[in-house]
Amino acid sequence: MDLFNDAFDPSFNLLPYDGRVSYFGHIMSDAHADHYFDQLHRSTAWQHDQAHIAGKLITTERKVAWHGDAAFAYTYSGTTKHAQPWTDTLFELKQKIESITKTSFNSCLLNLYANGQQGMAWHSDDEASLGHNTCIASLSLGAQRTFAFKHKTTAQTITLELAHGSLLLMQGETQHHWLHRLPPRANMHQARINLTFRTIVNHPFP
Numbered sequence: 001m002d003l004f005n006d007a008f009d010p011s012f013n014l015l016p017y018d019g020r021v022s023y024f025g026h027i028m029s030d031a032h033a034d035h036y037f038d039q040l041h042r043s044t045a046w047q048h049d050q051a052h053i054a055g056k057l058i059t060t061e062r063k064v065a066w067h068g069d070a071a072f073a074y075t076y077s078g079t080t081k082h083a084q085p086w087t088d089t090l091f092e093l094k095q096k097i098e099s100i101t102k103t104s105f106n107s108c109l110l111n112l113y114a115n116g117q118q119g120m121a122w123h124s125d126d127e128a129s130l131g132h133n134t135c136i137a138s139l140s141l142g143a144q145r146t147f148a149f150k151h152k153t154t155a156q157t158i159t160l161e162l163a164h165g166s167l168l169l170m171q172g173e174t175q176h177h178w179l180h181r182l183p184p185r186a187n188m189h190q191a192r193i194n195l196t197f198r199t200i201v202n203h204p205f206p
């Protein structure tokens, strides 16, 4: 029996149409989530992200790291990143999430939001390197934050809270029809770490 997983039904689709999003709730105890947060906070080689927005190269406040099976080159927002190898902690989390979602992943983008002023603007993870109808598993650690989806044509919006140690799965046509974002949160002084496990297709091996 899984003691942490009984409050949410992952077979429930949070999106009313054009995609599939499942919230698994907590997939680990708070003590384990604290341990993973501290470990990743301390030992990740965090760097500010860069993106080309409206023709300008900007540096984001949030910090990122990218790990994967091989030194993938991954391009988004006009900048190219090279994946670092899996660490023991990330590999352990990858295996746990693969067994829960019954899906395999070959890379992980880590985001560190130092406080509630930092977030992520509306976007879809629809780069060609992720292929068609990609599946993305998103693990949240640290501060609880709101997450939102907005349909690209109807503008319908769906929001939910992402708890410490919880898992969200986005699959099917989600990235083609819906945007998502992490809005800023007032009076939030704690940090949050998010891990998105992804599958890069047709990657050139070095």
Ligand SMILES: O=C(O)CCC(=O)C(=O)O
Pocket (backbone or CB within 6 Å): 109, 111, 120, 125, 138, 147, 180, 182, 194, 196
């Ligand atoms: O921080 C999050 O929950 C979402 C991050 C995200 O959307 C992304 O990395 O593409």
Ligand SMILES: [Fe+2]
Pocket (backbone or CB within 6 Å): 123, 124, 125, 180
């Ligand atoms: Fe995203």
